[in-house]
Amino acid sequence: MVVYDEPDTHLDYRHQRTVMDIIRKQCALPHVSVIVATHSMNLIDGVDIADVVHLKLSDSGRTLVERLDDDTHDGIDFHLGQIAAAVGLRNSVLLHERCFLAVEGPTEQQCVPLLFRLSQGLPLQAAGIALWACDNNEGALHLAGYLVKHHRTVMLMVDADSRTNKHFKTEKLIKAGLDLTKQVSYVGESEGYNELEELFSDLQWAAAANAHWPRPKGQPWSADDFTEHRGGKFSERILYMIKQRAAESSPNGKADMLYALVSMLTTPEEVPQQLRDIFTEVQALAC
Template structure:
């Protein structure tokens, strides 16, 4: 049974969040306290790996009204925890599971906990409208007889057998109205849930060992020979678990050669598995300390060794199952590369790729790591943010139309070379026509604002006459990100991609999100004076005839396509002339020394960009 996505209601800051996809892997990003760890805890609750405490319930604020009348805005507020908390999951079943459990290929289940009832796993099905006809197998015989009498149902077989009454009531139920309803999940459905393994901070390393060894312990316990000798095998099982732990000892010693002693001391209970697992370490003979007493960096390195060892166990277990009986496991990591140096971080990334390649494994990672975020597929990133102390979740690229459009945008972002961390964290995106602007605008921006574009949180995106890039800018605008499009004024007429009609179609506000340089019908090169062009040309592209470039040489070109004529003038008049318009404008940007030298309409655009980048979105 594969978990596809989860939705959460009333769990800490996750008042109403989802669906959040569960992939290979899913990365949870966001500021501190945005709900990343809470999402992992909610996932553990759904899969039965943790219980729900009263403190986990979300607070809700309601206004106290009089009777049935709507309360006024100045009515007193009542703050209390929600009545019910649940985590809902979409699950995909294999063909064999569909047959064994008599369920469809995709189902919805939730784990619900309310003040009236304890936690329970429920399945959404087509159920009889009459609640008395639901979950018949779980009801005692006396209740079944009472329900049958009230509905006029009789049995034709053994009236003393519960199965007879269940069969009769089920046959009657099939003739009654049905509705979609949540019913308690059968034990065999609960048993088919994916296993959940969590690896958190350094302090949870011993717990991780216990979880992993418990998995091996249960595998040994299923041995048919051992089942026949239950009472005499506790010592044998303890020995086997210690042998399993020896692989971990060897792996830690290999990864941390400065340790002279490593011990894992599992305490085996036949009925409850491993009650505890202590990890003792020593760099000097006779000076053993527990894992919790070593430094954060070393503790995390040892935790990484544990995770690598666990990966070997997962691979071994996956290899022992047939494809039709694949064990589904959800792994959860909370800030896995904290306190690790760059080399160890690379090991974490390699481990994640290795584990995600294991059949049946899904993974959720809560992280701030730029390496992990940039190494993930853009569609696998879920960004969490707080909105009034409540978490909101969004996919990094999910357009308003459909999944295919989201994939199209993802491909564009990849082609543009935009890293995931840039899309997550930068504040303002400016679309430009191409290489000329991409090379020169950063220099102009620093002159006008006094700081580099990256320090201001501004990202320059080159459209390169590619309408896909323009669509990407439009997507950002529709997603309420700060954007601006800066293009030559003459492009509105010569390039239909930048026409008013096309920009409006992509969702770009003509008045508020565009700047046209060289208004009304000129281009970027045109806004610089004759004297400025002569100054940079005499410095970088001296004439072959040894005389200086003069203003009249440049002024004579302004009646036509200025940039093309200017490039031809400097290229033909100097052996060192520019090879492209981009090079020509880049040298112009390098030659300027003060903000006052930048044309006013260009400088105004950059100052507006700086303001946009400081706005909260």
């Protein structure tokens, strides 16, 4: 058995990787076991989450041992570790973040950090919130269920029209252990909208389109161009319209389109009220 105590202290990144390579080679030997005591997030993030043992002091002063573990079936550690890696959650995040905010996909993953910082005055990381995209993936719900089961705080933020998505049906959310009144937010539903993009005003959309995807000279975008597309799949309709009518450039997709709008906002009041309310709730959960 080989025991290391803070082996990468004071080393630069290149030599930290060298130490990790040495440890991996030792672990690969059939007759060798290795224990590493470390506070290094780089080192913690460099191994399988199932191999991480987290030691912490309880309020009573006793040492508690935490690890990614569940006895529901064989291989659960590997399974959940793979899911966590797929949605971009590092080992250190799984161990230390106070709240996990799950969103639908790349649009939210790109835009929510900007919107949260503008609304709340600090970045997600500083608030102790880890953001991850479900990508309409049932595996993400398994991870959410695992986190809830082990008393971690989780909030799921999805578009109102996701109620029809087979992965986000009410019975599946309940099965995952999520409290539908406190841990699930359907974006737009309270205002009769279907999706995140609809929360932004037609004036905001027109301003973004004029700045990023201008129409032929003398034909600026107006709020009315966007108002006429309300009521259906708003994001798809306006994306198609912009691509058809823009003079030269056009957004690469829905994520690029909304990010262009969001990047133009400068005050908290420009962030839709429903999002500000959700961000306040998530920040309170993280505290």
